[in-house]
Amino acid sequence: MLYSVIYTIILLLTPFIYCKYKQEQEANIYWKFVGIMLVSSFTLHLNNWSLPVGFVIYLAFFKHKKNKSIKQKAAYVGLALFFLQFLIPYIQSYWFEFPRKLAVQEENMYNSPFKDNWSKIQSEFDLVDKDIRLMDFRVVYSHEGSIVDYEFTFMERINMEHHISYKVDFNEETSYLEIKRHAFEGQWLLFDLSIPVTELFRQLEQMDIQKLRLTRDYPFYRLEIQEGHKIHYGVKDAKKYVIDYNKIKEIDNTMLPIEGHRILSCGLTKETNDHYSSCEDYIDFFFNASYNEHDGLITEEEAITFAEENKAVKEWLMKHTDEQIAREQNGKHYVNKDGEWTEVDERTYVKVLKFTPAVKVEKVVDEWHIRYENEYGQNPHEMRVVIDARTGEVESIRNVGGMKDE
Numbered sequence: 001m002l003y004s005v006i007y008t009i010i011l012l013l014t015p016f017i018y019c020k021y022k023q024e025q026e027a028n029i030y031w032k033f034v035g036i037m038l039v040s041s042f043t044l045h046l047n048n049w050s051l052p053v054g055f056v057i058y059l060a061f062f063k064h065k066k067n068k069s070i071k072q073k074a075a076y077v078g079l080a081l082f083f084l085q086f087l088i089p090y091i092q093s094y095w096f097e098f099p100r101k102l103a104v105q106e107e108n109m110y111n112s113p114f115k116d117n118w119s120k121i122q123s124e125f126d127l128v129d130k131d132i133r134l135m136d137f138r139v140v141y142s143h144e145g146s147i148v149d150y151e152f153t154f155m156e157r158i159n160m161e162h163h164i165s166y167k168v169d170f171n172e173e174t175s176y177l178e179i180k181r182h183a184f185e186g187q188w189l190l191f192d193l194s195i196p197v198t199e200l201f202r203q204l205e206q207m208d209i210q211k212l213r214l215t216r217d218y219p220f221y222r223l224e225i226q227e228g229h230k231i232h233y234g235v236k237d238a239k240k241y242v243i244d245y246n247k248i249k250e251i252d253n254t255m256l257p258i259e260g261h262r263i264l265s266c267g268l269t270k271e272t273n274d275h276y277s278s279c280e281d282y283i284d285f286f287f288n289a290s291y292n293e294h295d296g297l298i299t300e301e302e303a304i305t306f307a308e309e310n311k312a313v314k315e316w317l318m319k320h321t322d323e324q325i326a327r328e329q330n331g332k333h334y335v336n337k338d339g340e341w342t343e344v345d346e347r348t349y350v351k352v353l354k355f356t357p358a359v360k361v362e363k364v365v366d367e368w369h370i371r372y373e374n375e376y377g378q379n380p381h382e383m384r385v386v387i388d389a390r391t392g393e394v395e396s397i398r399n400v401g402g403m404k405d406e
Contacts (some may be wrong), residue, residue, distance in 0.1 A: 006084065010037075014077055024066045033074045036062070040078025043085065050086070055079045096183065100124060101176045109209050110145040114201040121168065121179060132156055133194035134228035135165070140268065140276065142220055145209075148172050154197045154228075155188060163188055194228035195261055195288070203287050206245050212285060218267030222279060225263055230288070233258045236309075243287040251291060253306070254298050254392040260289025297389040300361050303368035306392040307385045313372075313397065317357070320377035326352045338379055352376055366390055 014037065026032070039062075042054025058075045102120050106113035122128045133155050140149035150170035157163050166181045213221055233240075234257040242249045242258070251258060263286075266279035298306070307313050318324065326335045326349050333349035334341040344352075357374035368387040375381055382400035387393070 006088065010077065010081060014074070026066045029067065033071070036071055036074045037078040037081070040075040041081035042078075043082055052079060052082045055082065097181060100179045101174075102179065104170065104175045104177055107147050107175060108145040109139070109141040109147055112205045113147065115205050117177060118197065118201050121166075121177070124179070125166070125181070127156065130156060132197045133191050134197050134200050134225065135194070136228060137200065137225040138222065139224075140220055140222045143217065148220065150177075152197075155191060155194070157188075157191055158183075160187060161185055163191070190229045193230065195230075200225075200261075203243075207243060208246055211246075211248055212263070212265045212283075213267075216267070216281065218269065218280070220268040220270060220276060222266050222268055222276075223263055224265075225261065227262070230260055231262055233260075233262065233284070233286070235284070239283045241283065241285050242289045242291065243285050248285070251286075252391050254302065254390075255291045255293065258286050258289050258291040260286035260291075262286055297366065298368075298387075298392050300363070300368065302392065303387045303389065304359070304361065304370060306387055307370050307394065310385070310394050310397065313383065313385060316372065316380075316383045316399070320357050320372070320374040320381075322353070324378075325356065325374065325376040335376055336378075337376055363389070367395065 012034075014033070036058065038054075040055045040058045042052075042057070044051045044053040055075065055078065058078070062071075062075070064071050102117075102124060104113070105116040105120065135153040135155055137152040138149070139147060139151075141147050147170060149172070151168060153165060153167050155163055155165050162183070162185055164181055164183045166179055169178045169180075170176075171178060209223075212223065236253045236256065240251045240258070242251055242260070243263075262284055264279075265283045265285060267281050268276040268279065270276055308317065324336065326333070327341075328334075328349070333344050333346055335344050335349065335352050336342075356376055357372050360371045360373070362369045362371075366389045368389050370385040370387065372383045372385075373381065380399040384396075384398045384400065386395040386397075388395050
């Protein structure tokens with residue numbers, strides 16, 4: 001677009017200038033200049049090559065009797081237009097991607113700094129009322145709330161095949177935000193699944209950020225969103241909370257899985273002027289989240305699920321199922337008892353695979369007692385598991401058959 005405008009302006013104005021400096025009178029001199037420039041700038045696109053065929057034609061076939069030198073200059077202007085078509089995209093890209101700097105409105109985490117700064121970015125890049133989605137977000141702040149590092153990336157959709165990514169970085173020394181953008185072609189499948197940036201900052205505005213510091217005191221803290229879209233989360237050995245406006249609710253394992261936007265919070269210490277320690281005391285916070293609500297004790301099916309996610313139970317089941325207890329070889333069927341393989345008929349073979357191990361479940365007050373039994377496979381042939389019916393935690397595991405409690 002820009003090249004077409006520049007091309008047209010040069011093509012129409014340059015002959016006027018040349019007409020003023022012509023050495024000899026010549027009929028239709030203006031249009032002759034235009035024609036020379038058009039021919040000289042003609043480009044032949046062949047596969048990935050662009051060739052100045054027009055200028056070659058000019059050199060080979062154009063002979064001038066009058067105003068020779070100025071017509072040659074017109075031809076060179078045409079050649080310059082040929083090269084300009086390759087230069088313009090680089091100039092446009094450089095100007096488009098050139099970093100913009102905006103003064104930060106607020107630098108303290110506890111004073112809700114994001115909304116005003118986001119409004120300035122929207123105004124600068126004409127993003128007001130546009131659908132802008134988050135890609136990632138990270139902020140490091142001191143115990144007193146001063147922001148020392150702050151960056152986030154977001155995406156603007158032009159259409160399904162064209163997007164613009166923006167990278168925002170905070171410079172603590174100058175108190176400026178530096179914004180870089182880059183246009184690219186191609187689909188971004190997670191766009192519709194990612195949270196709008198305005199929605200994120202509205203959520204942060206409503207939160208009491210100090211409540212996200214549920215770890216022990218550190219000189220610095222970090223909040224981070226690694227994925228702009230919702231995630232499906234089922235990590236059991238982690239601290240996890242759901243944020244509902246300004247309320248924070250702890251999530252136990254019976255409420256898993258969670259689906260929502262995750263914010264990671266952790267503590268940091270400063271090792272050098274430019275580097276921080278690795279994160280300590282990780283906590284996962286979720287907003288816009290859905291999860292299992294339990295109004296009492298976990299069910300029998302959930303108790304079995306929790307039991308069979310335990311490493312020791314998994315190992316016992318592996319040794320007492322499938323090819324560890326029965327196999328077919330050369331048309332014959334065998335079962336395993338304490339390491340000895342005995343030939344059996346097909347009916348017994350199928351029965352062993354299909355109906356063992358036996359699982360017996362009993363509710364005792366606030367506990368689920370689960371017993372796995374299988375006379376086939378290696379000793380021990382029985383495993384007993386006790387599950388806390390309120391939390392789903394494994395309270396004890398006992399192998400019957402000579403192994404000690406775990």
